[in-house]
Amino acid sequence: MALDQDTFDLLKDTVRRFVRERLVPAEDAVEEHDDVPPDILQDMKDLGLCGVSIPEEYGGLGLSMAQECEVAYELGQTALAFRSAVGTNIGIGSQGILMDGTPAQKAEYLPRIASGELIMSFALTEPDAGSDAASLKTRAVADGSDYLLSGSKRYITNAPRAGGFTLMARTGGAGASGISAFIVPATLPGITIGKPDRKMGQRGTKTCDVFLDQVRVPAANLIGGEPGKGFKTAMKVLDRGRLHISAIACGMARRILDVSIAYAQNRKQFGSRIGDFQLVQAMLADSQAELLAGWALVRETARAYDAKPPGASDPDVSMQASCTKLFTTEMVGRVADRGVQVHGGAGYMNEYKVERFYRDVRLLRLYEGTSQIQQLVIGKHLMRAP
Ligand SMILES: Cc1cc2nc3c(=O)[nH]c(=O)nc-3n(C[C@H](O)[C@H](O)[C@H](O)COP(=O)(O)OP(=O)(O)OC[C@H]3O[C@@H](n4cnc5c(N)ncnc54)[C@H](O)[C@@H]3O)c2cc1C
Known part of the structure; x- marks a missing residue:
């Protein structure tokens, strides 16, 4: 997957100009208000930045990793909050669905992630499971054609903005092989978003805890349809x-x-x-x-x-x-x-x-x-x- 060179050169040029002319002048406002202005976020979506890593058949720009890195290099040259606002859609929030999702999951979610209509977060870390992510405790218990998810996730980037989570939970026994990945819509009953974390830097980025209390997630949202692969x-x-x-x-x-x-x-x-x-x-x-x-x-x-x-x-x-x-x-x-x-x-x-x-x-x-x-x-x- 890669965009043809001429179109990519044009895109890179556009992103470079956008960073210099639109984002750099807004850096102080982001620092002061601890948020990315909604009109700028919309412009970033309109530029296609939420979909750089998603194939064209799902409405993305279909960049190769090398091309994505060139775009990230440009985005890195301004306040990192701008990159973070679209970063989970480009990467950790979308890629699990793209890499291992079923055709139906890809068709349902990727176009909305690519356009930025749906902001996705990636929820792996927990209060007692950081570097040792394989020890995570959030449980997903099968219940008819659903799973019931309970637990808490920590420091989840874009959770306050998210419409959904790529979320790892334990469907089996201890260790990595007991973990499954789910697509969890943020609107499901039983999900509570914690208060925004106050951080050392990167003002304008949004992170917080996410709590799940018996959240009923359809089994159809198990990424890839097979437990234990998460x-x-x-x-x-x-x-x-x-x-x-x-x-x-x-x-x-x-x-x-x-x-x-x-x-x-x-x-x-x-x-x-x-x-x-x-x-x-x-x-x-x-x-x-x-x-x-x-x-x-x-x-x-x-x-x-x-x-x-x-x-x-x-x-x-x-x-x-x-x-x-x-x-x-x-x-x-x-x-x-x-x-x-x-x-x-x-x-x-x-x-x-x-x-x-x-x-x-x-x-x-x-x-x-x-x-x-x-x-x-x-x-x-x-x-x-x-
Ligand atoms: C602003 C922010 C945004 C984040 N966004 C997300 C997100 O979107 N989704 C998500 O799932 N997570 C997210 N995280 C979580 C992040 O990935 C974890 O904080 C990170 O992996 C470290 O885990 P921990 O904080 O629990 O530290 P710990 O694992 O407790 O580590 C503490 C220290 O011990 C060291 N250490 C741990 N184990 C070992 C070992 N075996 N050998 C040597 N040293 C070791 C670590 O390197 C570190 O120096 C975010 C974190 C922050 C701060």
């Missing part, structure tokens, strides 16, 4: 998501470097531009070199991802996706830290964008698998090698 689905979704996050990290590193260079060109001390001091240049140079390395890694891993059969999991590609997320999200943390340093005291002040970006990128090392979990995935893979 953990595998979730892990495949996360492999793809990790690449998307890596591209976002590179985009944000680009933006932080740009604002840092601009500051270094203008700020004068000791009668010179601070950017003329070699110690300041060293910080900028380290960030530039690491960004190039990270972005090359994203492109290479995305190519490997596209080369495998669609929807299949490949341990080599999973390992590469973990390497890519580990490197790029740690990299953008270092770039942001240097960005603050280049700005001196101004870098600690709210009115400078770099202060905000420094807080925003911290999350990238935590969700969709912490850096330690990426190390574990890589380490396990290496120890399995003959």
Whole structure:
């Protein structure tokens, strides 16, 4: 699946201009009001951004992973709240249905997800099951032609905006093989949305707990129609998501470097531009070199991802996706830290964008698998090698 090159180039150009002309000027409003303005969200939907990863037959743009990463790199160059508002539809909320859903599930949900009419969230994490997601406790008990779901989910991105959840619950015994994935409409009786989480950064993103109390979900909403496959689905979704996050990290590193260079060109001390001091240049140079390395890694891993059969999991590609997320999200943390340093005291002040970006990128090392979990995935893979 890929969009032809000419059409893709046009799309990328449009997204780049949209980011610069529409989103960047709205960054302060997002920070102040802790929300993405509804007209901007609508413009993002109209541009097709909710459907970049969904095939054209379901109303999406049908981008390859490599193309999705190019778009994510552009979206990463502005407040990360904009990307987050459509990010669950592009990735973790939709991909389980696309990869493992039945034809009927795909036909029913994907077109509405692609258009943005339906915002989907991904609900895996629970209060007692974060990195150890296979220990999740939310239960799904068969009851006639339905399942009754009870439990609670934590830190669910876009839950306050969501019309539905790709939600993992336990249909069987302990461990990963007892977990199934469901499509759960947010309007079902028994679902309660918690109060919005107050976070360190990424203002304008929405996360909260989701509580389920005997929620009656039709068995037809079991993804793929077969119980016990949900953990595998979730892990495949996360492999793809990790690449998307890596591209976002590179985009944000680009933006932080740009604002840092601009500051270094203008700020004068000791009668010179601070950017003329070699110690300041060293910080900028380290960030530039690491960004190039990270972005090359994203492109290479995305190519490997596209080369495998669609929807299949490949341990080599999973390992590469973990390497890519580990490197790029740690990299953008270092770039942001240097960005603050280049700005001196101004870098600690709210009115400078770099202060905000420094807080925003911290999350990238935590969700969709912490850096330690990426190390574990890589380490396990290496120890399995003959
Ligand atoms: C803003 C935000 C949005 C999120 N959005 C979503 C979402 O949409 N859907 C969703 O399902 N989840 C979401 N999450 C949850 C996120 O994926 C988890 O927070 C993350 O996986 C870590 O789990 P935890 O917070 O329980 O930390 P823990 O698992 O408790 O980890 C705490 C620390 O211990 C380390 N650790 C844990 N196990 C090991 C180990 N075996 N070896 C070494 N170190 C280890 C971790 O790396 C970390 O440093 C979101 C989280 C945040 C903060």
